[in-house]
Amino acid sequence: MESRAVITRKQNTVERGETRARRSLYWQYVVEPFVYLSPSIILIGAVMLMPLIIGISYSFQSIELLRPFNTGWIGFENYAKLWADRKFWIALENTFWWTFWSITLQFFLGLGLAMLLNTHFFGKKLFQALVFLPWAVPTFLSALTWAWLFNPVIGPLPHWLTALGILSEPYNILGDPDLALWGPIAANVWFGVPFFAITLLAALQSIPGDMYEAAEIDGASAWQTFTKITLPFLAPMIAITVMLRTIWIANFADLIYVMTGGGPANSTQIISSYIFTTAFRRLDFGYASAIAVVLLILLMIYAVILLVIRKKLVKV
């Protein structure tokens, strides 16, 4: 029906003049496709683009709920304040170490587990189920449990660490500004290893068995097989999962917020928990938006770099 109408109109316009013809072509090739796309465009616009634009616009405004009469456009003032904010720089550094150690330990432990699970041994099914269990525990619960584990009054960890000679005496590392970040990192590693184990196990299982047989006949040692066959096959999956997890972890303030609340003395404050505190404790939405925009830009740069590296590495 629709297309017949268009054709009819075209035939009419040839007789009447070229402006109508041009308009109908314009309609057919430029406007019409967007009409069909409009439901998804409207949806994406409403739930993603609008909030993003509004959020970015907040970062150029002064919006403090405690000073409701001081609202208005202030240009780059929030960013200037950010540049001079010592707490922001501490949070940025903490975000880096938090993300770096979490992702590194999660990845290598996850890879190890995946390779272990890719072999055959007695009780594998049970072990597999246990490995994936942390993923199913609510963050909130695991954060509370880990906080208790680090508490020397009820938890065993400080005593074990002391017995191993890592701590001089059993005290709560969550209260030590130099060590506090390691508490949430430990919880996060425990929590995040299953993700890497699951995804890397899936990737490992998709490597054809005859690759290993061919390599074995070609004379490759176990290490050569790993570096020359396994790793290249895993590379695409590694790149994607590391990128996704980095973004998640950099934004992942739940564990920190429950375990240390950013303290002591901001030693565990990361950018996303700082955003949360600024927005919902100090009710300064303008400043919080400015921090969020900076975090967004940093993560986008990171993602672009990783995608470029992926493209160079991955040939399959």
Add this chain to the structure above:
Amino acid sequence: MARIELKNIAKSYGTVEVLRNIDLDIQDGEFVVLVGPSGCGKSTLLRMIAGLEPITSGAFEIDGKRMNDVRPRDRDIAMVFQSYALYPHMDVARNMGFSMEIRRDAAEMRKSRVAEAGKTLGLSKLLRRLPKELSGGQRQRVAMGRAIIRDPRAFLFDEPLSNLDAALRVEMRLEIARLHQKLKATMIYVTHDQVEALTLADRIVVLDSGDIQQVGSPLDLYERPANKFVAQFIGSPTMNVVPVSAASGGVILADGTFLALPHLDDTGLAVELGIRPEHIDVVDPDADALAAVADVVEHLGSDTNIYALVEGLGPIMVRVHGNIPAKPGDRLGLRIQAPNAHVFSADGRTLQRDMTGAA
């Protein structure tokens, strides 16, 4: 170059026995083809020689040295896989030179060997391509290049041509034959295709359900099959087998015809007669011969295949050289060439005319 000996090899998975009593002595430079229907254990046997499957019992020796528990990488055997097993993330040159890369041979040496092998196989222009950018035949060549570049003691081929189309298969078959003539290496080749077996092999090993049925030259197997299985497996179209009853000096066919078989010493145990389609003559329908009616006629140009229904005997296939003007429904007379007939006992053994070729 190597002599490979299998002494009483057996293989079982748990309680399931897939191979037993495998005795085979493969001479240096020999081209041996393992052939059999799918599931007969031929690929398993090849993988045991390669070291990819453990040997359950028996002795496997290369040049007189026991190799049962030697790792694949130390056996110095190259293998061409059915799937080719090319490394998808490496280009053709690196795929072919992978074994040298593993051995950490000098880069220039690797390069010149790869170039040389590439030239032999007509891959010179493709060295920088990835496997996914190659056609099936080219991949097959790369897989062969990877094997020859190592200059191994023996080559193993696991149904290397089964993923190619018919024309390419003939071409690659010739290539493999040429390769064997050039390298004069010991080669063991697994296939379910008897044409590949008959054309390539110095010796064919026919396997069925885990047992060696017969070992012999292609002509041996064709002319003197040890049993009914080999008789029907080797040769195309398949040999006709009809029930008979024993009589002195020959056999009696189901329709009552007496067929004299003077070349057989003793037909007393005969229960079946085997005759190849090309060993039946078509004669005048009114002559003293088996009366038959043509059911389906296939004109192949060089040959004519006739699926005939013989009174009292059932379907018989006849292959006549040249083009004869037969059509479905025609009455025919069929005459069996008695000297080429095979007679089988109740347990499937061939009642031999002499002892050569007996299993």
